[in-house]
Amino acid sequence: MICLEPLARRQRASGRPAVARGRARLARAMLADCRLCAHECGVNRLAGERGLCHAGADAGIFSAQVEVSDELELIPTFAIALSGCDLRCDFCITGRESWNPRAGERVQPALLAARAEAALAAGARTVMILGGEPTIHLPTALEIVAGLPDGAKLVWKTNAHGSAQARALLDGLFEVWLADFKFGNDACARRLAGTPDYVGVVRENLLWADGHSELIVRHLLMPGHLDCCWKPVAGWLAENLPRVKVNLRAGFWPAWRAARHPELRGTVTARETARALEIAEGLGLNLIA
Ligand code: SF4
Structure with missing residues (x-):
């Protein structure tokens, strides 16, 4: 376990690039025994070994552009999408890129920084780092943040x-965590995303994120998964994160x-959508669009 000095919230704006640069170096060294995601493979990615995400030491981006399809309070956002993911969701909307950590162009942090700056100057409200799943490329993500x-x-x-x-490497660097809570039980997570022990890991991350940044939780409604997935997710959120913003998305595409x-x-x-909303309203969830 590494120990990192937490960055006080009021210091974020002034100290972030330097902190991110230092942590990026640390994160890159950690690829020698990769435990960046909850799979904790322990492989040496610097020596060419591959874990469950199949990612190496370098990351690619499959998209970097202004987007307007995220939460209203975050858009327009300059969204930087890193290739590859540690989950294997069969319904992934960006499956090809998300399952292939070598897809796309090689990351050039200085170029991305310039494009982000131009997007912000033109009216973008946020810069978003996503995937695939950006955690598997934490060294690169932090190098991007530094710029x-x-x-x-x-x-x-x-x-x-x-x-x-x-989480320790990310502490204090992002104003908002926009986090998925996809499955309400481990059996669905194992069957649809090839991931064991999903629910406990996600709960742990959400509780941490709520204590360290602003948190928005997303749930993508899946056909036939109202009772097994949405209901337990909604119930847990109501009980444990009652004030957290929740975006219930009904636009599932097969x-x-x-x-x-x-x-x-x-x-x-x-x-199904109407019933899902009834469940959310009945529990008093803080729904946002
Ligand atoms: S990031 Fe990839 S290699 Fe590292 S622990 Fe997760 S799945 Fe394994």
Whole structure:
């Protein structure tokens, strides 16, 4: 376990680039025994070994552009998407890029910083780092942060499956964590995303994120998964993070390998959406768009 001095919130704006640069070096050294996500593979990525995400030491980006499809309070955002992910969601909307950590162009932090600065000057409200899953490329993500304009509002968009080690490296650097809570039980997570022990890891990450930054939790409604996934997610949020902002998304699309699962071959029905909203309202969740 590493020990990092927490960065006080009031110091974020002035000290962030230097802190991120130092942590990026630390994160890169940690690739020698990679435990950045909760899979904790322990492989030496610097020596060419590969863990479950198949990522090496270098990252690619498959998209870097201004986007307007995220939460209203975050958009327009300059979104930087790193290739590769540690989960294997069969319904992933960016499956090809998310499953291939070598997809896209090689990251050039200085160029990205210049583009982010131009986007902010043109009216973007935030800079978002996402994937795939950015945690698996933490050294590169931190190198990008080190080059971003000081004082920019940064968003860490994550599957909330990172390790304690990753959280320590991220502490204090992002104003907002935008985190997925996809599955309400481990059986669905194992079957649809090839991930054991999902629920406990995500809960741990959400509780941590809520104590260290602003947190927005996303749940993508999946057809046929209202009772097994949304209901337990909503219930846990109501009990443990009652004031947290929750974005319930009903725009499921049967992308990538979704057709392998009969219930995921269509979209969410209007009736399912209405019932999901009833559940959220009944529990008093703080829903946002
Ligand atoms: S990022 Fe996660 S899945 Fe990838 S090698 Fe490291 S511990 Fe394994």
